[in-house]
Amino acid sequence: MKIGFDNQKYLKMQSEHIKERINQFGGKLYLEFGGKLFDDFHASRVLPGFEPDSKLKMLLELKDTAEIVIVISASDIEKNKVRGDLGITYDLDVLRLVDSFRSVGLYVGSVTITQYNGQASADQFKAKLESLGITVYVHYVIQGYPNNISLILSDEGYGKNDYIKTTRPLVVITAPGPGSGKMATCLSQLYQEHQKGVNAGYAKFETFPIWNLPLKHPVNLAYEAATTDLNDVNMIDPFHLESYGVTTVNYNRDVETFPVLNEIFTRIYGESPYKSPTDMGVNMAGNCISDNAACEEASRQEIIRRYYDTLNNVMQGTASNDEIYKLELLLNQAGTSIKDRKVVAAANDLAKKLGCPAAAMELVDKTIITGKTGDLLGASAALLLNALKALAGIDHDIHVISPLAIEPIQKLKTDYLGSKNPRLHTDEVLIALSSSAVHSENARKALDQIPKLKGTEVHTSVLLSSVDKKIFKKLGIHLTSEPKHEEASKLFH
Numbered sequence: 001m002k003i004g005f006d007n008q009k010y011l012k013m014q015s016e017h018i019k020e021r022i023n024q025f026g027g028k029l030y031l032e033f034g035g036k037l038f039d040d041f042h043a044s045r046v047l048p049g050f051e052p053d054s055k056l057k058m059l060l061e062l063k064d065t066a067e068i069v070i071v072i073s074a075s076d077i078e079k080n081k082v083r084g085d086l087g088i089t090y091d092l093d094v095l096r097l098v099d100s101f102r103s104v105g106l107y108v109g110s111v112t113i114t115q116y117n118g119q120a121s122a123d124q125f126k127a128k129l130e131s132l133g134i135t136v137y138v139h140y141v142i143q144g145y146p147n148n149i150s151l152i153l154s155d156e157g158y159g160k161n162d163y164i165k166t167t168r169p170l171v172v173i174t175a176p177g178p179g180s181g182k183m184a185t186c187l188s189q190l191y192q193e194h195q196k197g198v199n200a201g202y203a204k205f206e207t208f209p210i211w212n213l214p215l216k217h218p219v220n221l222a223y224e225a226a227t228t229d230l231n232d233v234n235m236i237d238p239f240h241l242e243s244y245g246v247t248t249v250n251y252n253r254d255v256e257t258f259p260v261l262n263e264i265f266t267r268i269y270g271e272s273p274y275k276s277p278t279d280m281g282v283n284m285a286g287n288c289i290s291d292n293a294a295c296e297e298a299s300r301q302e303i304i305r306r307y308y309d310t311l312n313n314v315m316q317g318t319a320s321n322d323e324i325y326k327l328e329l330l331l332n333q334a335g336t337s338i339k340d341r342k343v344v345a346a347a348n349d350l351a352k353k354l355g356c357p358a359a360a361m362e363l364v365d366k367t368i369i370t371g372k373t374g375d376l377l378g379a380s381a382a383l384l385l386n387a388l389k390a391l392a393g394i395d396h397d398i399h400v401i402s403p404l405a406i407e408p409i410q411k412l413k414t415d416y417l418g419s420k421n422p423r424l425h426t427d428e429v430l431i432a433l434s435s436s437a438v439h440s441e442n443a444r445k446a447l448d449q450i451p452k453l454k455g456t457e458v459h460t461s462v463l464l465s466s467v468d469k470k471i472f473k474k475l476g477i478h479l480t481s482e483p484k485h486e487e488a489s490k491l492f493h
Contacts, residue, residue, distance in 0.1 A: 001048045001294075001298060001364070001455050002048060002291065002294040002297075003048055003049040003290070003291065003294065004047060004048045004049055004289060004290060004291035004292070004293070004294030004295040004298065005047040005048060005049035005050045005285075005288055005289055005290060005291075005295065006049065006288045006289075006290045007049055007050055007051050007054055007288075009287075009288045010050070010054060010058075010284060010285060010288040011054065011057055011058050011061065012061075013284045013287060013288065014058045014282075014283075014284045014285075015058050015061035015062055017282050017284050018031065018058075018062065018170070018203075018205075018282055019062070021201070021203045021282055022065070022169050022170055022201075024201060024273075025199060025200060025201025025273075026199040026200075026201075027169050027199075028169055028171075028193070028198060028199065028200040028201065029169065029170055029171070029200070029201045029202070029203060030171045030173060030186040030189050030190065030200060030201070030202050030203075031170060031171065031172050031173065031186075031202075031203050031204075031205055031282070032173050032182045032183055032186050032202070032203070032204045032205065033055075033172050033173060033174040033182070033205050034178075034182070034204065034205060034206030034207070035055070035206055035207050035208070036055075037055050037056050037059070037097075037174055038052070038053060038056055038097075038100055039052050039053070039086075040052050040053075040054070040055060040207070042208075042222075042226055042302070043207050043208075043285075045298060045301075045302050045478070046218075046219050046222045046223075046295065046298050046299040046302050047219065047285065047289065047295055047298070048294055048295065048298050049290070050285075055205075055207075056104065059106060059172065060104060060105070060106070062170055063105055063106055063107070065168055065169045065170050066106065066107070066168055066169075066170040066171075066172055067107045067108070067109040067166055067167065067168040067170070067171055067172070068101055068106055068107065068108045068109065068171075068172045068174060069108075069109055069110055069111070069112055069164060069166070069171060069172070069173050069174075069185070070094055070097055070098065070108065070110075070111045070112070070174055070175065070176075071111070071112045071113075071114050071173060071174070071175045071180050071181050071182055071185050072090055072091065072094050072111065072112075072113060072114070072125075072175060072176060072180055073090075073113075073114050073115045073179060073180045073181050074113050074114065074115050074116040074117065074119045074121075074122035075115050075117075075119070076090045076091075076176075076177075076179070076180065077090065077091050077113070077119065077121045077122050077125050078119045078121045078122065081177070083176060083177055090176040090177060090180075091125050093176035093177075094111060094129075094176060095132075097174070097176065098111075098134065107168070108134075109135065109164075109165075109166055109167070109168075109171075110134070110135040110136065110137055110164060110165075111129055111134055111135070111136050111137075112136070112137045112138070112139055112162075112164060112181075112185055113125070113126060113136065113137070113138050113139070114139045114180060114181030114184060114185060115139070115140075115141050115181055116138045116139060116140050116141065117140070117141045126138070135165075137161075137162035137163075137164050138161070138162050139161040139162065139181065139184065139185060139188060140160055140161060142157050142158075142160075145184070146184075146257060146260045146261075147260060149260065149263055149264060149267065152264065153191055153264065153267055153268070158187065158188040158191040158192060159191070159192070159195070161188045161192070163189075163192045164185075164189055166189075171189070173185050173186050178230060183204075186202050187202065187261075187264060190202055190268055191268055194268050194269070201273065202265075202280070203280055203281070203282050204254075204280045204281050204282070205281070205282050205283060206281065206283060207283055207285050208220070208222075208223035208226075209223045209224075209234045209249045209250065209251055210249065210283065210285055210286040211237075211248045211249050211250060211278050211281060211283065211286065212248065212249075212286040212287070213249065213286050213289075214249070215234055215235070215236060215249050216333055216334075217296070217299075218295070218296045218297075218299035218300050218303070218334045219295055219296070219299045220234050220249055221234075221299065221303060221330050221333055221334045222299040222300075222302045222303050222306070222334075223251075224326075224330055225302065225303045225306040225307070225327055225330050226302075226306060228306070228310065228319075228323040228326050228327060229319065229323060232251050232252060232253065233251060233252040234249055234250075234251050234252075235249070235250065235251065235252055235255055236248070236249065236250075237249065237250040237255060237276050237277055237278045238255065239255070239258055239275060239276035239277065239278075240275070240276035240277075240278040240279065243275040243276055244275070244276075248276075248278040250276075250277050250278055250281075254277040254280075255277055257277075258276065258277045261277075261280075262274070299334070300334050300335070300336040300340065301340075301341065301457070301478075303327070303330055303331055303334050303336065304331070304336060304337075304338055304340065304341045304480070305341075305478060305479075305480050306327060307324075307327045307328070307331060307338070308338075308459075308480035308481065308482075308483075309480070310323050310324055310327055311324065311483040312463060312481060312483050314483070315463075315483040315484075341457070341459065341480070342360075342362055342368060342457075343360040343361060343362050343368065343457050343458060343459035343480075344360075344459045344480070346360035346362075346368050346370060346459070347359050347360035347370070347459045347460055347461045347482075348459075348461050348482065350370050350372060350461075351372075351461035351462075354372055356372055356373045356379075357372070357373045357378070357379040357460070357461050357462045357486050358370060358371065358372045358373070358379050358460070358461045359371045359372075359379040359380050359382075359383040359458060359459065359460040359461065360383070360458065360459055361383055361387050361456050361457065361458045361477075362456060362457040362458075363387065363390070363391070363452075363456055364452070364455060364456060367390065369383065369386050369387045369390050370383065370386070371383030371384070371385070371386050371387075373423065373486075374423070375423070376403060376406050376410070376423060376424065377406075377423055377424050377429060378421075378423045378424065378425060378426075378468070379460060379461070379462075380425070380426050380458075380460060380464060380468045380471075380472070381423070381424050381425055381426050381428070381429040381468075383458065384426055384429060384430070384453075385400065385401070385429055385433070385446070387449075387453065387456070388400075388433070388446040388447070388449045388450065388453075389446055391446075391449035391452050391453075392442070392445040392446045392448070392449050393445075394442050394445065394446060398442060400433065400436060400440060400442045400443045400446045401429070401432050401433055401436050401443065402436065405432055405435065405436060406424060406432060409424060409428060409432060410422040410423075410424070413428075425465065425467050425468055425471075426467065426468045426471040426472070427467055427468075427470075427471050430450075430471070433446060433447055434447060450475065453475045453476065453477055454475065454476030454477070455476060455477075455478070456477050456478070457477075457478050458472060458477050458478065458479045458480070459479075459480045459481065459482075460479070460480075460481045460482065461481075461482050462481065462482060462484055462485060462486045463481050463482070463483065463484065463485055463486075464479075464481055
């Protein structure tokens with residue numbers, strides 16, 4: 001993928017800008033951190049060159065002055081809400097985040113459970129955290145939030161919440177996912193700090209939408225595509241336009257809540273420090289795009305991928321047709337269609353021709369590789385093997401794994417493990433390739449090509465098993481699939 005983003009410039013510019021904002025408020029800043037601190041693969045896909053851990057590296061530039069507070073909603077704990085990208089519940093992700101921050105030397109001060117209303121599961125999670133030596137605070141449900149400002153800014157509102165004890169100038173408020181209560185936590189702390197005579201400020205750090213790109217720029221449209229389930233809509237910030245005469249982009253939730261936030265700021269400080277929701281942000285990503293055309297093309301591809309993901313989710317009952325309609329509109333606005341994803345036609349045409357599941361991969365050099373379901377391998381496993389052989393310069397007809405080596409694996413699956421499908425999945429074919437590499441030079445050469453699969457595009461003519469999807473994700477492959485099962489007559493898959 002062609003690089004379109006200057007990551008080093010971003011790290012330097014972003015950290016300096018946050019330092020300026022800390023100084024603006026006299027040395028204490030609560031920074032609401034939107035999006036993912038780790039593994040921000042959406043940003044790395046639409047801004048090629050942006051590293052998935054860029055925001056983490058930026059924080060490391062500030063680690064001596066920063067502490068982290070992780071917030072999680074009691075209602076999300078109660079519902080066992082799952083992170084779609086990782087497949088783990090939000091409460092487990094809190095533990096993962098604590099470990100991840102600590103492993104790189106960032107200080108985690110505490111965890112705050114928000115929107116608490118007596119949930120037993122939240123009580124259990126609090127006890128578990130405390131048994132692990134983690135300080136836990138509780139913030140409560142406030143009736144009429146966020147419009148009942150008189151109640152919010154009282155002893156029965158923010159005043160009822162636990163005061164989060166912090167020791168460093170920069171307090172980063174982050175969470176496993178959206179809707180966790182990050183902003184409310186920041187505002188509660190501002191209120192309580194003011195009650196204690198401490199001058200503290202608030203700012204918001206979200207990568208998308210990028211405020212200084214046009215409203216319909218593909219990067220911003222890709223953000224809408226990524227949040228169709230939240231029904232986020234990018235819009236011109238009317239408050240910024242009115243105050244400064246400058247057109248900037250924000251999203252509907254921040255624009256809609258700004259009048260309430262502005263009133264809360266005014267009552268806490270006596271005067272609001274911000275004239276618009278854009279003012280609250282500290283995002284510098286838009287200033288670090290080095291190749292606009294590369295970012296536009298990457299974003300169009302991301303919208304297509306999101307479209308296919310949502311088609312699959314609708315089929316499985318986890319998304320609505322309204323999300324499909326919105327994505328179709330976004331495809332039109334971005335000036336693209338599924339025809340612009342070359343692997344779609346390559347996989348589907350081969351499947352139609354052969355009458356069996358097929359898969360296609362576009363390598364970084366634009367070469368198209370295909371694979372089909374056979375007696376030994378599933379389509380995805382065959383595709384991986386064919387791609388690795390092509391990258392290693394090995395003739396397609398040469399076996400890098402002996403069929404005799406595959407047979408015992410099939411026997412293990414069917415005779416001893418009870419599987420009805422003898423064909424190897426992607427994980428199994430990679431293990432077989434690794435074993436063969438001990439004695440086969442060709443197998444070793446093919447195995448050495450695995451890093452080159454990162455960033456490639458794959459489409460499959462049928463939905464994949466969870467195993468295959470996880471392997472593609474671990475390899476850094478961008479996957480889409482047709483919304484249909486291999487055995488359409490079955491109800492359970």
